[in-house]
Amino acid sequence: MENNYDSAVKLLTSQGKFYINLGLERISDVLELLGNPQDKLKCIHVAGTNGKGSVCAIISAVLAKAGMKTGLYTSPHIYEYTERIKINGYDIPKDDFAKYVFEICSLADKSNIHLTEFEILTATMFKYFADNNVDVVVLETGLGGRFDATNVIKSNLCSIITHIDLDHTERLGNTKSKIAFEKAGIIKSDCPVFTCEGYEEIKDKADECNSMFVLVTPFEDTTNLSLKGTCQQENLSLALAAVRYLFPQIQENIIQAALTEVKHPCRFQLCKQDLIVDGSHNPNGAMALRDSLDLYFPDKKRCFVFGCLRNKDYAKMMEILFAKGDEIYFYHFNNKNSCTIDELKKVCPYPSKEFKGLAELPQDYLKIVCGSFYMLNEIIPCDILLH
Numbered sequence: 001m002e003n004n005y006d007s008a009v010k011l012l013t014s015q016g017k018f019y020i021n022l023g024l025e026r027i028s029d030v031l032e033l034l035g036n037p038q039d040k041l042k043c044i045h046v047a048g049t050n051g052k053g054s055v056c057a058i059i060s061a062v063l064a065k066a067g068m069k070t071g072l073y074t075s076p077h078i079y080e081y082t083e084r085i086k087i088n089g090y091d092i093p094k095d096d097f098a099k100y101v102f103e104i105c106s107l108a109d110k111s112n113i114h115l116t117e118f119e120i121l122t123a124t125m126f127k128y129f130a131d132n133n134v135d136v137v138v139l140e141t142g143l144g145g146r147f148d149a150t151n152v153i154k155s156n157l158c159s160i161i162t163h164i165d166l167d168h169t170e171r172l173g174n175t176k177s178k179i180a181f182e183k184a185g186i187i188k189s190d191c192p193v194f195t196c197e198g199y200e201e202i203k204d205k206a207d208e209c210n211s212m213f214v215l216v217t218p219f220e221d222t223t224n225l226s227l228k229g230t231c232q233q234e235n236l237s238l239a240l241a242a243v244r245y246l247f248p249q250i251q252e253n254i255i256q257a258a259l260t261e262v263k264h265p266c267r268f269q270l271c272k273q274d275l276i277v278d279g280s281h282n283p284n285g286a287m288a289l290r291d292s293l294d295l296y297f298p299d300k301k302r303c304f305v306f307g308c309l310r311n312k313d314y315a316k317m318m319e320i321l322f323a324k325g326d327e328i329y330f331y332h333f334n335n336k337n338s339c340t341i342d343e344l345k346k347v348c349p350y351p352s353k354e355f356k357g358l359a360e361l362p363q364d365y366l367k368i369v370c371g372s373f374y375m376l377n378e379i380i381p382c383d384i385l386l387h
Contacts, residue, residue, distance in 0.1 A: 005094035008101040009081060012117045026108075027119045027149040033107045034123065037130030038153050041071075043137045044242060045153065047145040047183040048162025050284050051235045054227055055162055057264035058239035060138045064088040065258035066250045071129040071137040073150070075118070076373050078265055079382050085125045089263070092128055100124040118142045122149040146185025158242050159186045159211075161195040161202055163234065165284035177201055187211050194242050196234050216241045224259040229268035229278075229292040266376055268292050271384045274366055275358075279373040281308070286317040289370060303327035303365035305355050307375040308344065309337045315347040317371065322350055327362055329355035333375035355379075 031038055044059060046052045053074050060072040070088055077083040082091040104123045108115045115123070122142075129137050136157070141148040145161075161183050164176055180199035187193045187205045192212040195202055206213040218234040225236055236259075243250060266279040268289065280289045293302065304326060308314040322328055330344040330352055341354050358379065361367050369379055376385070 003098055003102045005082075005098045008098040011101065011105060012081065012120060023147050024149070024152050026113050026115055027122060027152050029111065029113050030104060030108050030115060030119070030123050031126060031152060033111060034104070034127055038126040040130045041126065041134065041137045041153075043139045043153050043156045044158055044160065044246070045139045045141070045150065045156045045186045045188075046160045046162065047141040047148070047186045048160075049165040049179065049183075049282070050288065051162035051231055051238075052140050052160075054232060054235040054264050054267055055160055055239045056138045056140045057227070057262050058225070058236060058259070059243055060086070061089075061262040062239070062243050062250065062255050062258040063136055063138070063247070065261070066247065066254050068135040069133065071125070071132075071134040073122075073125045073129075073137065074140045075121075075142055078373065078385060079377050081121070084121060085128060087129070087132060087134060092124075096128065097124065100127055103127075116149075119149045122152075141183075141186065144179075144185070145183040146181075148186075151186055153188075155188045156186075156191050157246050158191055159188065159193040160238055160242055161186070161193065161197075162238060163231070163284065164197060164199065165282065181205075192245065194238055194245075196238060214241060214245070224256050226260055226262045227264055227267060228270065228296070229288060230295055231288040231292075265385050266373060269385070271380065274363075275384075276366065276368045276370075277376060277380055277385060278368065278370045279376065280317075280370050281312060281372050283313055283316045283320060286320040286370075289368070290320055293366075293368065297366050300366040301325070301327075301362075301364065303329070303361050303367045305329045305331055305358075305361070305367065305369045305379065306344065306371040307331035307333050307355075308339050308371040309335065309374070310339055310343070311337060312372075314339060314344065314371070318344075318348055321370070322348070324350065326350065327365055328352040329361070331355040331371075331375055331379065333372065333378050335372075335374050338372075338375070 060070050063070040072086040085092040141150050164180050180201040184202045184205035187209050189209045193206050194214045196216050216237050218237040220237040266277050269277045278289045280286050330341045
């Protein structure tokens with residue numbers, strides 16, 4: 001196999017790698033073989049059900065604007081794997097990405113370590129950031145926190161736990177308290193934790209770790225923030241509380257200038273005058289989308305293009321999003337766990353159609369594409385989303 005980017009993607013998405021297996025043993029073993037690059041990095045670690053990607057994007061933009069070499073690790077990607085690993089807003093080059101992926105997989109295979117896709121990406125990220133001597137890494141968990149591959153770090157500058165809701169309940173537990181316990185697993189000894197919600201599980205873990213617990217009131221003015229949506233006030237408040245505590249030397253004019261430049265695609269993103277793309281993939285995300293639509297576009301007729309994974313509560317999401325008079329289109333995207341059109345129609349309370357293309361949607365409606373990040377690259381051209 002040629003060691004180029006396309007081959008690296010094929011390897012990552014192969015049946016032997018493309019699955020979830022939570023735990024820290026395998027990632028620890030391979031990082032040990034790489035010289036433990038994660039130990040050379042200063043990390044801000046972010047977990048939560050919704051909002052963690054936006055918090056990471058905001059912090060990264062502010063630190064980069066302040067002159068720090070800032071690594072950013074987020075997921076999922078929309079078009080290319082390289083979108084997940086950035087330094088000061090620039091994706092890891094495809095050649096570098098392929099080089100690290102094959103180096104890590106070769107090391108793991110020789111030592112009989114069976115890495116998942118996310119573990120390979122996480123090891124790639126740590127090695128790339130360490131090799132490039134980044135000043136700060138803004139690190140988003142993949143799933144949960146306690147047993148997420150990113151949690152291999154021994155300490156952090158701070159932990160941030162964003163809004164918690166029911167999602168991935170088959171892995172993280174079926175109550176918000178159980179999920180909060182898993183997210184609280186990223187709290188480290190003597191490292192402060194910032195959150196907007198006072199879950200006992202988070203407080204208890206902070207006490208156990210002798211970590212300062214900061215309950216943030218969502219009051220920040222979002223006027224300058226390029227990201228829109230009602231949930232962004234809470235995300236911005238968390239991000240700036242952490243930045244101001246860790247880096248009090250950063251001046252307010254730098255912060256405000258950075259906010260105008262934050263990029264985080266597919267979060268209530270207005271791509272054209274009448275097209276909104278939102279990766280909302282659980283009921284809480286659907287509620288945030290609905291609230292934002294009601295605030296920004298109260299009088300516009302709505303046309304939804306909706307697709308969803310089977311393990312999500314898509315019936316509840318539809319109940320939240322759709323109303324009588326909406327035009328509703330369903331899309332079955334290229335993922336083995338994608339709901340079929342018939343599965344979606346069966347639980348939809350209103351008439352619906354199969355989505356065939358953006359050009360076929362009614363022209364005088366606000367068009368909203370939502371339900372899963374995994375379908376967006378099949379519907380929206382790259383130049384519209386990542387401009």
